[in-house]
Amino acid sequence: MTIHKEGYTSIAITLLVIFVANALVHYLIPDNELVVWGVYILSFLLFFTVLQFFRNPKRTIITDDNIVLCPADGQVVVIEETEETEYFNDKRIQVSIFMSPVNVHINRNPVSGEVTFFRYHPGKYLVAWHPKSSALNERTSIAVRTAQGREILFRQIAGALARRIVWYVKEGAAVKQGEEFGFIKFGSRVDVFLPLDAKVDVKIGDKVSGGLTVLGRFE
Template structure:
């Protein structure tokens, strides 16, 4: 199953590479060159298909948990000053996606969208410390029943040139459902209340809509 954001690119790539394979068959006289061109075309098509794959994920919905919004590796866990929306200290958890990861963004929690904004910007490598504030990005805030407001930020990487964000202010969203897509390399930052209990570690690999990123303290459940 492929994400709808990749359908146009997949079709264009398929027809272009099919044409290259056919042309190579008829017009390239050197056997090994012909084979190399055709194999390269097939590998490019496979790479495009795997990038836009959209595996079906059914989240076990839980108001007491924040789930990973994307697949990838945890690269940041720290207390920071969030200056765009909260303007106070939050726990930041950042997940880096390589080109081989699934790039679908999924809602990390159920609730109502309070804030959704796109920012044009630079294309620093996604792990750069300033990418969260200077790169092309979107910021989304969800008001949740147990955590209050939480924020996630889609950040374009050095290869990315388009972020797709489906969140609209005022709508109710469901944990684990499709929230958007980032094309060709990226990162997602989560900003959570300071009393959140982080349940992942640095360099841990996580799966969107499956891995629990944080829970609320027991005293806050009552």
């Protein structure tokens, strides 16, 4: 397992904070072993926690033009028919994956094709499961049309802890199923909007893995 490039700065800052905190403890209260060891333990836990936020496990992605891969690790929290009003302006099947702080935070393309739409929206930082988070929070919206003419939209949504969304795509670019399209630091949520005739292969409560779990199929 390797560390994702988005974690380099955060890990460096964490190491600096740990170094300063430990130096201050040694300088101010060098004889209090209980406090010193307490700071050691807290420093280790902090470093380990930040490190696992940015882990980048190796995955073998099997591509298929007839399936929609899950774009993120996490848990399925929403499966419903809804009106998608930003791009399609019609009814779609929404499948939402909640990414907790312990999940891998890499986002992967659900399908291969051309990016036909991209928008970034600054916004609030409501908890990811809040019903208005998909409309009010910081977010990106990305639509991709496959070579077969099918089109889906997926949306990165920041949450209460996630304060930075990263994306690597732009309109007109070709993307490959399973490859990274972005990263949400410290977790949050990804919504996917499928055509009404798509078959959903997951159910609410399922644990899913980005690039591995089949989210749905085109009929």
